[in-house]
Each structure stands twice: as structure tokens, then as C-alpha cells.
Amino acid sequence: MLIELAVGLKVPDNVEITALRTLRALSINVASLKRWEYYSFEIDENMEEQLRETLLSVDVIVNANKNYALWIDNEQADMDKNHPRYMGRLPSFLVLVEEQDPADEHLLRIISERLLIGGVKHVERGTLWRISTPEKEGEGIVRQALEQLLFNRHYQKYKILGKIRGGGE
Amino acid sequence: MNGKIKGVGVKLPDEELVPIKEMDEKELAEFLRGKSISLSKEEARLVCKKIGRNPTLTELHIFNIQWSEHTSYKSSRKWLRILPTESPNVILGPGEDSGIFRIGKFNGKSYGLVVSHESHNHPSQVVPYEGAATGVGGIIRDIVCMGAEVIATADPLRFGNPDGEMKGSVRYVANAVIDGIAGYGNPLGIPNLGGDVYFSDSFNDNCLVNVVALGIVAEDEIIHSRVPEGGEGFEVILVGKATDNSGFGGASFASLILDDTKRESDKGAVQVPDPFLKNVILRATYRVFEEVRKANIPVGFKDLGAGGIMCASSEMASSAGYGMDIDIGKVHVSMEMPPFITACSETQERFLWVVPRSFSQTLLRIYNEDFALSTIAEGARASVIGRVIKEKRYVLRQGGKVYCNVPVDEVTSGITYEREFIPKIKEEERIINRKDEEREEEQNNWQAQCEFEEPDDYNEIFLKVLALPHIASKERIYKHYDTEVKGLAVIRPGEADAGVMAVFNNSKTGIALSVDSNPFYSRESPYWGAVLSVTEAVRNVAATGAVPSAFTDCLNYGNPEKPEQMGQFVDGVRGLSDAARSIYYPPLKDKKQPIPFVSGNVSFYNESSSGSAIEPSPIVACIGVINDYSKALTTGFKKRGSRIILLGRRKPEFRASAYFHARGLKGGVLPLPNMSSVRNEVYAMIELADNKIPLASHDISDGGMITALAEMCFLACIPVGAEIDITGLKMRTDCALFSETQGFIIEVAEENYNAAISTLKKNKVEYFDIGRTTGEQAISIKNGDKRMTLALADGSDAWRNGVVKALK
Amino acid sequence: MGNKRIAVIYFPGMNCENETAHAIRAVGMSADIIRWNMLDEVAGHDGYVLPGGWSYEDRVRAGVVAARDPVVSIIKEEAEEGKPILGICNGAQILVESGMIPGISSNVQAALAPNINPFIRGYYCTWVHLRISSVSNAFTSLYKKGEVVRMPIAHGEGRFTTTEEGLVDYLEEKGMISMKYTDKNGHTLSSFPFNPNGALNNIAAVSNEEGNVMAMMPHPERAFYMRQVPCSHKEGLSPAPGRRIFESMKKSLEKD
Structure with missing residues (x-):
């Protein structure tokens, strides 16, 4: 089965700040931007519970002193402002930007060979963006942001994972 | 009152x-x-x-x-005074943020080399990337605030056991630290000139991340970190990142023992590096330096580290006999905080200027408009936050209320403790209290130290030694660093015993830098470990032909409140001092002028909550100067058929050696130096290099003579091996090959052999002709009627992969 | 008359501008280091160099934020007038992310992507061998075609790649690939370490079709004097292979 993790920074995220500033300078009307490191793990289904715990303690993925980590499919986490699927005031789009081959063999080796954690068969890595836009033409703005800044089609690809409607806080 | x-x-x-x-x-x-x-x-x-x-x-x-x-050095201050810090070429000794010594005249002006050496151990254990990065950031500020351009860094690192119980966290920390150093030094454009790494259990949850930085400044353009003369009424201007609560309490954080149950998720503990902002601030600052120098404006400039605005401003005032009146409300902040946090926070990338009011507008314009700091980082700018006052008070106010009003000298004078200590070295054993000849006598009786059995398989042990991460090639580390930026690198990491760089494009003067300290020696004897750190650093510099000219130190120890651990510190300082006083600055050897310590740092409380302290780690950096860098010597053999000459007597000294480690043996003796031999060998190396006699050179240390020979083969640009005859050393083969008695090996072309020997004789250096370089990929060894061959192909693999394996 | 004036554009975060300006001056041109926000002072130079470093700390990806800076449109106009524009390392990344290289259409047609390197992940600094595969542009005219030279590279995102069908063949055909990574004998082996970052066809430098704009990942200003070349410091200030990049640039300006 596949489990997906979003890892964010507790301290200000300079990449996020510069990206937003640049989009504004390009007159791309993005209201706000949030960024996470994205990891997906193809795991042994019957090890789900313990892996969800163990993987959060892997230093290379999450350093609790500077990172927070959220399982993306965690329903209750919708109430957390830091969660990718949090409903804000404006609509937002959740976009995953990855390299064309997103497999992270290096991390898989660290997990299985260095740390001897079993049950993980495949790891992929990417950047998750939550882009919030004005009510109208949101998707167009998101695609503009991607094409002009957030991804380079010659070595990356992107997937709009979903739209989260606005109306929240 | x-x-x-x-x-x-x-x-x-x-x-x-x-x-x-x-x-x-x-x-x-x-x-x-x-x-x-x-x-x-x-x-x-x-x-x-x-x-x-x-x-x-x-x-x-x-x-x-x-x-x-x-901040106060309360346990160490008294002891640091015994280090030699003076010499005719010292412009500024320890006391300000960096030390400065004269390196010569260029384009008609006298120039000083600015040196600083710091640690960032605890933060690097907690958030390794940011801790290491901000460590580099801090030391670069120490150099810049003297008015200098930063030109190089070196990184001595100590990590835990990569194959032990904590291998997961050790490997994480090690990789992230290396990434952090690269992630800061590379964007800033400061080339890495050297470093070293040791892995040992004692560093499992207390890594050591030390950084050395070098800068260059014209002697008459040095800017001091204090209010200049006549500075009453000058404005205090804070430059850099918007202040937040980051790293708050960093100074006292470092003074608390790391408790592994309290890994807080408090973001206040993370210091956030911003090398991008720093890059722009540096350029803006160099512009300000130009303006200051053009108009000869009296200024003071200091970087902010532990204790933030409070510490920097109070020191700038107190050291010049003034006071400070700071309006915390004028500090540009990124969050609301109580005044004491704003005043003391350790937000990175900040400096403090003290300038006459007439210059303030220019300074503000350069940072805020020309270099547009606020477009580089949110809220970054230069702001006037206070003024220098005549009364020697330290005043902090905000919103019309005064929160602090105390005598400024009390803020900065700190406190000193006389800590109880239990030294290990006996007074009569110290170098300064014993004659070299007496020790030689004793050491001659150490033949008995070869009482263990010869190894069955020399090749196996050879490979094991070469694969040890502190001996193996460090390429895996330094190729992650930009060694070429600025275009001044002459000998880069991995090519010789010390890194060498040019200083100016139109001058042949070169600077050499080496960092050393073997923790295994210090574990056995904190005193001798410190002595050997000094002799090793000096030898590494002299091996390139450079003249060792100054030292810096970073003293990393455990808990000074525990007498045994305080004893290790005292032994260490005594060792550094005794050794430095016994090695003379070569141009002034007739006056017995010691090589001075111009800068240094102390890091205590490197102890985990379980009470185990790290191995004493007095890390020494030696900086050398060479008149003509085209004569600098590298390690790799250059030709086949050259002569190989060994400098210095070999003795069977294996305690804490790589050889004993590889064989699981204990006991033996440390390679205690004969200081007059050290001096003579150093003088000889300098003279040999100056006369272009050797083709290559290498110092002998960890791993012994055979490791040094092997490295000279691995680093050669052509396939090369060696054929040696050690019969004349009159030692059992393994003892001769692996003993860690310090010394040198040089490669000399046949036609220069006589010149080499006469230089060695002139400098009273004991030497042995041990053989020649060959075209074989092997080292063949003859000892009496015994012969053996060590193949180099496997050796090269083991050596090239040792660190790679440790970091996987 | 007088010396040709070259603008070295400093974007915030770059760090090679001084030694790049030095190289330009050392071959007899004059160099102005111009900050990215000094828009009024950019146009009107005889040529431009975008030096190496970490503009905007490589945030989002190397070169992209700088490529969106207003000053780049001025540089594009100057390029259209045929002036020589050289991008070194980060400068090369900016040229690619702005579409100026390969410059066949105005879209971004390639990427200098994260290195594929089995030895060191991320940033990698080493000396490489390069074969000069084209001498028909403003920067390599003083080399011999097929010549093998040494220069250093230092980057984490230098893998030239594209999803544009037929682009690499087109570049090869038109002689727009000016340098390739090779072994010491000039063979373009695709394996590490001969190809240090996984670039397609071992591409290390690409010019536009007109030959006046070139993006190169190696650093010629760090291989300017023999003192800078490993194992060659005995030769002091004698010219090293990187010097001819700047000399070619000067020659291209003297032609008109």
C-alpha cells in the first residue's frame, strides 16, 4: 500500500518566501503559497501502523527540532493549518512537483540498509505546493505559476492532486 | 544608589x-x-x-x-593566559573576534592575515545542517568584522562510531553537517582549504564541528570591534536579518549538558542560516569599508553571535571605556518579543556598526537602497538603534521604559572560577621541565614495546589501516565543498599535508593551513595529545615548504565542574603551551621565538547526560607562509626511479595507533616528540623546499610510514610504486612500517640527492635512505633477508572507500 | 576607441564576479561589475558575462528566479543585437532558464537538472577534461576543434537535459555544442567520472545558433593561470586553458 508524508519547516521557509515574491513580481495572482517535502512509501500493508510511527523518527526525513510531519491521508489533520488539505478562506490547489523519475533509491537504501527498517519497498520524493488563488480562474493561475516558475518540464513533471474549496479560516 | x-x-x-x-x-x-x-x-x-x-x-x-x-570563559580564562600569544609578526592577538598577523608587503602596503577558530558543537548535534551552517556563518562574520575579506575555511570534524550502536544517528549527523558546511560556505564563495575527520564512540551524541576561517586585510585598514576614540554620541546601527527569537539562550544552551530525553521541538532552538542574505550583506559591507577608508572615518564594527545585540553592543562600549544607550524598539524585528529576547536573541546574519552621525545616512543608503536588503530577506535592513554615551552604563529601553541600566563593565567582565582539577601529567614529565636527551635515553629502552606477535597477513592489516575513516581519502567530503572559488587555490584538500593558496593575483606569496588533533592520543594522555596536535599541525605546514607562523586552537572538552575533566583541559592547555614554546618561528629561531596562538575558542560541556565526556579534543590550526607558492610541495610521487628519504628516527610507538586499532591490541607508548628533532626537521623541510630539492613530501603520522608511502603512491599523477629496504632501521618489519613516530618522507631526484643530504646534515636531521620509486603498482619491502610485497590496487580501493563506507 | 567594456552582472547570491572581472581585464578588456538592480547602467556595454555562484541561493531551482529578474530582458535585447553574452555555471543556468540558450524559440527548451552522480549527491567540485567540439562561436574560436583541456566544475545542478524531440541532434548538427565532458584522451564516455553529472551527450557548454551567446558549466576564470591547475602550480601565471574563452570573446569584438 502507499502512504504519503508531507514534511514542513517549523522555521520560516525561505524557498516558499522567495517563490511567492517572484510570482508577485511576475504579476501571477497567487494569494499564498505553502511548501512541503513530499515522500511516498510503498509499504507492506501489515506493517502500516508501526511504519507510520517508525518513519517519523527517521532523522533524514524528519528532524523534530526543525520539521513537523503529517501523513497526507490523515483525516483529522484537516483541522491543522499546516496540513496540506487544510481549508483556508480562499480556494487552494494541491500540486505535486517531482522529477520525471521520482524514485529515491538513496533514501530507500538508508531506510533498509543503514537503519534496518523492513517493509518499505519503494520511496518517491517530490515537492508539494499548496497554492491558494482568488475565487475565479484559480486553475489557470496555478498552471501559470507552475509553467513560469515552479517546475521545468525538461526534467520535472507535476500533478494537481486536488482542489480544496475556500470558505474556511 | x-x-x-x-x-x-x-x-x-x-x-x-x-x-x-x-x-x-x-x-x-x-x-x-x-x-x-x-x-x-x-x-x-x-x-x-x-x-x-x-x-x-x-x-x-x-x-x-x-x-x-x-560567553564568559569563566572556567578557562585563567588557563588560556599561559599560551604564548606574542611575536613580532602579531598585529592583534587573542582578545577581539579574530587574531591578525603580518604576512608581508603587497603593492606597497603591509598586510595581515586574519584568523579565527570556533566551534558549533551542540547546535550541530541537535540540528546538524543548520548548526554546521550557522557555525560557518558565525566565523565568517568574525573575520569580516575586522575589516577583512574572507579567503578560506577549514573544517575539523569529529563524529561518533559509524558502525556502532548509534550508527543511524551518527551517519545522519555526519552527512547533514557536511551538507550544512557546504550549504553555507559554497554560496558565500569561500573556498575550503582543508579539514580532517575522526570517528569515535565518544562523539556518538556529541559531535564536534569546528571551523577555521582566514581573511586578508591591509594593516592600516583594520577595523576594530570597539567604539573608536572620540566616539561619544556616535550612532549604533544594526545591520542584517530581522531579529527573531531564534537560538534564544544559545550561550546558556551550550552550557547545559545535552539531555537526550529533552529533544525539544521548540523552534527557538534552531538558528536559521541564510547564506544568500549574508552574501549580499558582505558585498554591501565591503562597499561601506571602501567609503570608510576613502574618507578616513573612525568606526567600530562587530559581528553578532552568542548574546546577540546585548553582548556585541556592551563589548564594543566597555572595551573602549564608553557606555551604550540602546532603544530596543528601533530594532527591526520579525515578531513581537519581550525586550530581553530582542536584545539577546541569536538571529543570524547580523552586524553592529558604531559610526559618527555624519556617516549614518551613507551607511543606511548602501545597505537599504543600493543593495536593497529588504528585497533579499523579509525585513532585513540597517537601522539606527542607539548611541554611544560617555557614562559607563549599559542602558536598554523600549517604548519609553528602561529595562536595563547597569555598569557596562559588569556586563562584560564576566566571572572567573578557579575550578578544581586533577591533571594526569606529572610536572616533571612536561616538555619544558625535561631535557630532550633524557627522554631519548628512555625511548631507547622501548625496544621491548615490540613484544606482540607479528601479523600473519601483512596485506590484510595494511588494508584495514588504509580503510580507517580518519586515514582514508577524504575526497567524499571535500569534493562537496567549492575549493576553487576565488581562483586562488594552489594546493587543494587531498593533494598535500596542508592546503595552500595564493593571496594576491600578482604576488607569489602563499598561505598554508592545516588542522589537527588525534583524539585517540588525547584519550591516553590529554597532555601529550595536545603536544602532538601542535607538532602534527606544524609538520603538516612544513611538509609543503611553508614557514609555520601562527596557531589557533579550539579546545573541546567535557564538564569543567568535574575535576577529572577539568584536569584534561588544564593538561591540554599546558600541552599546547609547552609545545608551542618549544617550536620556534623559523626566521627567529635564534631568538627562540615561539609560534604564537593568535586566536582561539573553548567549548565545554561536550558531555552527554549519561556523564560520558568526549575524548579531549584540543584542535590546533597552523597557518604558514611560503614566499613562492610555485615551490610548494605536494604528496604524490612525481617520477619513477627517484630516491626516497626518511627524515627522523623511527621508534616502536604504537599506543592508540591505527595499527593497534586494526589488530585489536592495546598498550605500548605514544609517539612522544623530541622537540629539537621536530624543530630541525621543520627547518630542513623549509630549506629543502625553498631550494626546490624534493619532488614530493609527506609527513608521517596516523598509520605510520607505510601509510605515508602508500598515499604518496595513490596521489601520484602517474602509476608508481616503491621499493624500500628498512634493514638500516633495525626494527621488526611491522614495527618499522606502522609505528606512528612523527617524521617526514621526501622524494628526491637522483641528481638532487647530494644536495638533499647536505641540507639534512646541516640541520642535524637524522635520516635514512630507504629506497626508490618504481613503476610497479606495489610497495616491496626488504628487511634483512626477509622480503614482502604490499599490492597497491587493493590498498587504493580500501583507501578511496574508507570514508565513503562510513557515511553511507 | 579604447578597451571593450564588458558588464559582469552580479545577481544577489553570486560569488564569482571578482575573479571573472579579473579574467576579463587580464586579457585587455574592461569590466564593470553591475548589480542586478542597476537597470540604467546595464545596456550599452560591448559584451556581457553572467558569472557563477548561487543567485537567490538556487531557491526553487538554480537560476530560475534570477532568470525572471527584469535585468534579463535587457540582456536579451543586447543578445539580439549580436553582442557576446557568456553565462558561466550559475550564469549558464540563468541563460537556460530564460530560454536564451539554446535560443531556438523563446520558450525554455532545456534544463540544467540536478546531477546524477554515484559518488557525491548534490554539489560536486572537481576538475574535468573537456573536448572543444565547436569553435564557431564567440568564445571558443581560439581553441582547436577536438582539443582536450582541463577546467574545474562546481555545481549540483549541471545535467543538461531536454524533453524536446530532436533538440540534441539539432544542437549536434549545427555545432551548437561547444564543449563535452570526456576522459583525458577526449573520449566522451557516458559513465561517471568521465561524465560527472549525467548530462545528455556529455554536454558541458552550449551556444545559440548565431554563436554570440554561450552557456558553459565549467569555470574558465578558475583555469586562467597554470597556478590554478592541479599539479601545475610550478608554472605560476602562465596561461591555462580557460584564458582563451576570454581572449576569444575579445577577438569576436575586434572583428567588427
């Missing part, structure tokens, strides 16, 4: 006073703990005494930081 007021005088602050004097012991202890103040009850009461009343909470926090070990 409420007498006649002049200016701010001794007026009471507006903030409420904490009734320390009225609290009983229990109340006081609870209060201090509740406020996260790590001052002891005695220290808190001493604050009252020093300022003549109860303090405000702000003032108490200030003393908390100023009297922490990290």
Missing part, C-alpha cells in the same frame, strides 16, 4: 526589580528554574552585589548569558 544623576546615571530602571536579595534559597532556586535561567543561586546573588541592587528580569537574563561558560 539614588544619588545625583548625570545623564542616565544610576537611575533605577522602569521595569520591576526581581527581589533576589529577599528570596530564600528554595524560592530562588525555583524562581531561576521557572524562568529558564541557568545561573546558580550564588551567581544570581553575585549579580545583586555587582550592580548594587536587585536586578530587573531583563538584567538577570543578560547576566545569565554573559556569565555562561560559552
